[in-house]
Amino acid sequence: MPGQALPGFREFYPEETALRSHIFKVWRDVAARYGFDEYDGPPLEPLELYTAKSGEEIVDQLYAFHDKAGRAVALRPEMTPTLARMVAARAQALKKPIRWFSIPQLFRYERQQRGRLREHFQLNMDLIGEPGPLADAEIIAAAIDVQRGLGFGPDDVRVRIADRRVVYALLVHAGVADDAMGTTYTVLDKFEREPRKKLHDRLTAAGLESAVADRALAVGAIRDRATLSTALGELAAGPDVGDDLFACMDALDAMGLGEFADIDLSIVRGLAYYTGIVFEVFDAPRSLRAICGGGRYDGLLKALGGVDLPATGFGMGDVVLSELVRARATRDHTGPRLDTFLIAVTAEDVAPVLELGHVMRDAGRSVEFALKAQSMGKQLKLAAARGARRAVIVGPDERAAGAAIVRDLDAGTEERVAFERLKQ
RNA sequence: GUGGCUGUAGCUCAAUUGGUUAGAGCGCCGGACUGUGGCUCCGGAGGUUGCGGGUUCAAUUCCCGUCAGCCACCCCA
Numbered sequence: 007m008p009g010q011a012l013p014g015f016r017e018f019y020p021e022e023t024a025l026r027s028h029i030f031k032v033w034r035d036v037a038a039r040y041g042f043d044e045y046d047g048p049p050l051e052p053l054e055l056y057t058a059k060s061g062e063e064i065v066d067q068l069y070a071f072h073d074k075a076g077r078a079v080a081l082r083p084e085m086t087p088t089l090a091r092m093v094a095a096r097a098q099a100l101k102k103p104i105r106w107f108s109i110p111q112l113f114r115y116e117r118q119q120r121g122r123l124r125e126h127f128q129l130n131m132d133l134i135g136e137p138g139p140l141a142d143a144e145i146i147a148a149a150i151d152v153q154r155g156l157g158f159g160p161d162d163v164r165v166r167i168a169d170r171r172v173v174y175a176l177l178v179h180a181g182v183a184d185d186a187m188g189t190t191y192t193v194l195d196k197f198e199r200e201p202r203k204k205l206h207d208r209l210t211a212a213g214l215e216s217a218v219a220d221r222a223l224a225v226g227a228i229r230d231r232a233t234l235s236t237a238l239g240e241l242a243a244g245p246d247v248g249d250d251l252f253a254c255m256d257a258l259d260a261m262g263l264g265e266f267a268d269i270d271l272s273i274v275r276g277l278a279y280y281t282g283i284v285f286e287v288f289d290a291p292r293s294l295r296a297i298c299g300g301g302r303y304d305g306l307l308k309a310l311g312g313v314d315l316p317a318t319g320f321g322m323g324d325v326v327l328s329e330l331v332r333a334r335a336t337r338d339h340t341g342p343r344l345d346t347f348l349i350a351v352t353a354e355d356v357a358p359v360l361e362l363g364h365v366m367r368d369a370g371r372s373v374e375f376a377l378k379a380q381s382m383g384k385q386l387k388l389a390a391a392r393g394a395r396r397a398v399i400v401g402p403d404e405r406a407a408g409a410a411i412v413r414d415l416d417a418g419t420e421e422r423v424a425f426e427r428l429k430q
Numbered sequence: 431g432u433g434g435c436u437g438u439a440g441c442u443c444a445a446u447u448g449g450u451u452a453g454a455g456c457g458c459c460g461g462a463c464u465g466u467g468g469c470u471c472c473g474g475a476g477g478u479u480g481c482g483g484g485u486u487c488a489a490u491u492c493c494c495g496u497c498a499g500c501c502a503c504c505c506c507a
Contacts, residue, residue: 010498013497013498013499066431067505067507082507083507084507085507112507113507114505114506114507116431116504116505116506117504118499119499119500119501119502120499120500120501122505122506122507126507128507130507195506296506299506299507321507323507349465349466351465352464352465379464380464381463381464381465381466382463382464382465382467383464383467384463385466386466386467387468388467389467390467390468391467397466399465399466401465402465411465411466413466415467418466418468420466
């Protein structure tokens with residue numbers, strides 16, 4: 007045995023490649039329907055592209071090394087810094103809002119687990135230059151339409167939506183001090199994975215008073231508009247901080263996608279750079295990791311050394327999505343069928359079969375034939391195993407008549423067809 | 431990076447209290463079948479029992495290490 011692939015790296019056998027291609031096709035179809043243009047960048051980038059904003063500690067999460075010229079480089083773990091650089095370089099010339107998407111293969115040096123590898127493909131869709139909630143709704147709608155395109159409905163996948171500004175305002179109102187805000191976000195992020203008491207303990211351990219912790223957890227428990235409206239109504243600053251979130255939900259309703267979306271204030275997203283509406287897509291039973299995560303990141307592009315443009319977008323990986331598609335078997339994602347399997351009855355029929363086969367291939371058909379002398383039974387067996395639609399049999403009798411036997415392998419019916427017709 | 435669980439054929443799994451040549455189904459190859467596939471029957475290939483060491487007369491079985499997978503933590507692309 008020549009060993010095996012590195013841990014966390016996949017080999018794609020034809021069946022898996024077919025599934026991947028299917029997912030990529032849905033991704034590109036949806037992106038195109040939303041008017042997004044595809045871009046790409048280098049898979050290997052200067053290390054400082056990632057350490058600049060995330061700090062040195064990110065290095066042990068990366069595939070980072072020195073190239074032969076001594077440059078510190080890293081396999082890209084995310085696409086946003088590259089996107090920021092590319093947009094910045096042409097910011098003046100690009101018509102806003104910018105709608106761009108990409109399907110990069112990303113790398114992270116982490117211990118792998120189910121649904122989480124050291125390499126994956128990720129659909130990135132970003133809408134840059136528009137700060138309003140309709141841009142967020144557009145991005146979320148695209149994420150939902152990918153699910154629909156893969157055959158999933160509201161009973162299969164759910165989108166959970168929150169707004170960082172709303173969560174922040176409510177937490178401030180609950181009495182959470184600014185210096186405890188980060189910890190509180192982390193705790194809210196674990197809202198459904200840990201018992202309430204443990205979450206409470208974490209908050210008090212972070213210095214929150216018990217009553218404040220209770221109020222903070224009550225914020226994370228908000229799951230519907232009515233409760234959110236009530237909570238917002240108590241704010242001294244006024245309830246308008248929730249306007250964008252409500253507008254976004256309204257837009258999704260208007261698009262007919264409201265059935266997929268839930269308000270969920272425990273969604274905060276770990277990353278500090280999110281500034282507004284944030285969302286995650288999960289399988290409905292929540293048995294797998296997140297399918298997709300994203301949100302608004304106004305300010306990030308500027309912080310990355312680029313231009314000061316508002317932006318919203320998401321990343322959707324292929325690993326969890328593949329598992330879901332496979333598990334639900336929502337669609338046959340095998341490749342296109344073989345059109346014709348040519349059968350040579352005797353050795354003298356091989357050359358005519360080669361000629362006919364190549365003419366048919368030139369005409370655009372997919373054609374195979376046995377690569378060694380075999381009985382017709384064997385050849386038909388191979389044709390069936392290859393999934394061919396039809397077998398075209400060429401023997402001495404057929405050559406004499408100038409017409410081959412065309413056998414429909416699904417129906418089992420046969421008919422004689424002139425060679426000239428087969429070549430068309 | 432830390433901890434727990436698990437590693438037998440390509441896949442799913444067997445193998446008495448540690449016992450002599452590690453089995454089965456599916457899949458794969460060949461034959462029955464030299465002018466008609468799917469079915470059936472027969473045969474075959476394929477294992478350093480993840481790897482290394484230890485205990486023992488004897489290890490797939492017990493112990494240690496290591497690697498890999500899964501789970502939790504960390505982190506969340």
